[in-house]
Amino acid sequence: GSGDAKAPEAGLDASGGPSEGASGDASDDASDDEKPVDQPTAMFKMIRPPVDQPTTALKLPAGPAGAGVGTDSVSDSDSERTSTFLPLRPDIPAERKAPEAESVEPAPASASVPPALAEPERTRQQPLPPLPPLDLLAELTNTPPPPPSPLRTTLRRIRIWTPLVLLLMIVFVIAQMVRPLPAPALKLSAAPTFTFEGGELKMPWPGEGQGAVEVEGVGSMGTYGPQKPAPIASVTKTMTAYVILRDHPLKGKEKGPEIEIDKKAAEQGKAEHESTAAVQEGQTYSEKELLQLLMIPSANNVARLLARWDAGSEAAFVEKMNAAAKDLGMTQSTYTDPSGLLDSTVSTPRDQLKLAKAVMQYDVFREIVNTPNVTIDGIPGRIENNNSILLKPGVGGIKTGSSTPAGGNLLWSANTIVDGQNRRILGIVMGAKNAKYLGDKLRLSIDYSYELIKQAQKxxxxxxxxxxxxxxxxxxxxxxxxTPVVATKELKAVGWPGLKVELELTDGGKAVPHSGKAGDVVGQVSIGTGAGKVSSPVALQTDLAEPGFDKKLTRVG
Incomplete structure (x- = not known):
């Protein structure tokens, strides 16, 4: 048990038995004393086996009495004990046992120790083939897997898919919560239209020609006649003035640049069969003065002079006139000269009212056309406006025009006071021909216009x-x-008997909030367009709350 065996006693060989020379005679002993001989020494190395492994112990036989070696009565040591093999698989026999320890007979001193005795015998077991997890668990527990069934398959699928479904639901909820809210919008719930009382409007339309009347920003009061393109004579100069002011605008008291009278304008000023202004070559007039000569006495030579000054040539200016008409939506108008002398310059009443609304936005133009007469340095006498009704209450002028093909024409404006505010009425009479002389035809168109103005003002x-x-x-x-919204003040609309107006509910140019308090202004309600438009703010009737969790979660799209 100490790991190193003691040297053999005298008279014992290396294997523990009696030595061969123990019974020799004395002579042999003497001979041995004379010749010293190395005696082989046998060493027994006790190997301590590893834990849980069966070992083979060397069992030494008993020697002679008094030899100091163990006896036959000595019991086996703990190292001779073996482990018991318990199978986990039914195909391994339970009777399998660990190899028993073997006894080793004493060997001669000269013999070497067999290799089998140098180290303990080990139990060897063949590795098992890999098994699926459930089968391996069954092998280890010695419990066979349950037989497959639809219920067990369904439960297993539920256990597999439930975590994934829960994860997807969590992602869906988070996505719904962080998604931007849709932009709130104002929706009209009141009646979208309102009709004025009083029955049908009755206007004193002329029995000849064609025309139209309109309240600016409100709508049309009606039309009469064929509404087809026809010559408009000097009413053409309205477009000439519009292009000049668009390209060279005047503000306040400005008079604009000085323009020199060229030879052509001076010569055309002497023409006998058209309206002109007596200007002289080399004279200079401001832009505003030439516009006065254009619109008040209706000077054809000044119209051509302004065209050359603005565009370089009359033909180039005519192109600009037609381009401006297209921009204004005058789809039935064609301009061929800046003065209107040519019968090929044609238009319709509706197109001329579109032009009138645009050109009347210029303050200097309204000032000029509402002037009954004017005096200009360099022009002899006082210049009178051909529109003789300019002195009538609330009557304004735009442009007269007359020719044999066109008859008498008047594009006019008028004003009326409604609820303390000035409202502009625009109209035109074209093709008044029920007279012998051209001057009488123009006078007839003015009379027709005045009757329409009075009825409209009423x-x-x-x-x-x-x-x-x-x-x-x-x-x-x-x-x-x-969330309902209410008007913050009374809103009156401008109209006439039988007129149907539309209500429009808008945000007023500001985004509608997601939340707010009762009374917060969130938009406006309006009636009409342009200069005739009237509006009133609208406010929340109750608190506006942001959508809750349930609405955010269940929204689609």
Whole structure:
């Protein structure tokens, strides 16, 4: 047990038995003393086996009495014990046992120790083939897997898919919460139109020619006649003035650049069969003075002079006139000269009212056409306006025009006061020919126009369309929520008997908020367009709340 065996006693060989020379005679002993001989020494190395492995112990036989070696009665040591093999698989026999320890007979001293005795015998087991996880678990527990069934398959699928479904639901909820909310919008719930009382409007339309009347910013009061392109004579100069002011605008008291009278304009000023201005070559007039000569006495030579000054040639200016007409939506108008002397320059009443609305936005133009007469340095006498009704109450002028093909024509403006505000009425009479002389034809068109002006001034009125506090619509949050909005003040519309006006509910140029307090202004309601447009702010009737969790979660799209 100490690991190193003691040297053999005298009389024992290396294997523990009696030595061969123990019974020799004395002579042999003497001989041995004379010749010293190395005696082989046998060493027994006790190997301590590893844990849980069966070992083979060397069992030494008992020697003679008094030899100091163990006896036959000595019991086996712990190293001779073996482990018991318990199978986990049914195909391994349970009777398999670990190899028993073997006894080693004493060997002669000269013999070497067999290799089998140098180290303990080990138990060897063949490796098992790899098994699926469930089968391996069954092998280890010695419990066979349950037989497959639809229920077990369904449960297993539920266990597999449930975590994935829960993860997808969590991602969906988070995505719905962080998605931007749809932009709120104002929706009109009140009646979209309002009709003025009083029955049908009755205008004193002339029995010849064609024309139209319109209240600026409100709508048309009606038309008469064929509404087809026809010569417009000097009414053409309205487009000439519009192009000049568009390209060279004048503000306030400005008079504009000085323009020199060329030889051609001076010579044309002496023409006998057309309206002209007596200008002299080399004279200079401001832009505003030439516009006065263009619109008040209707000077053809000044119209051509302005065309050459603006575009370089009359032909180039005519191209600009037609381009401007196209921009204004005058689809039935054609301009062939800047003065209107040519019968090929044609237009319709509706097209001329489109031009009138555009050119009357210039302050200097309104000032000029509303002037009954004017005096200009360098021009002898006082220049009178051909529109003789300019002195009538509320009557303004734009442009007269007459020729044999065109008859008498007048493009006019008038004003009326409604609820303390000035309202502009625009109209035109074309093709007045029921007279012998050209001057009488022009006078006839002026008379027709004045009758229309008086009736329009009488019939144009106002009526309350929206009351203060009236619910007009709601804020739609895009997810089903609707918060009502109300008018903050009374709103009156301008119109006439039988007119139907439309209400429009807008945000007023500002984005509608997602939340707000009752009374917060969120938009406006308006009636009409342009200069005749009237509006009133609208406010929240109740608090506006942002959509809740349930609406955010269930929204689609």
């Amino acid at each position: 019939d144009v009125t106002s009526a309350p369309v929206v009351r203060k506090g009236q619910v007009l619509g709601y804020v739609d949050d895009g997810l089903g929520g609707k």
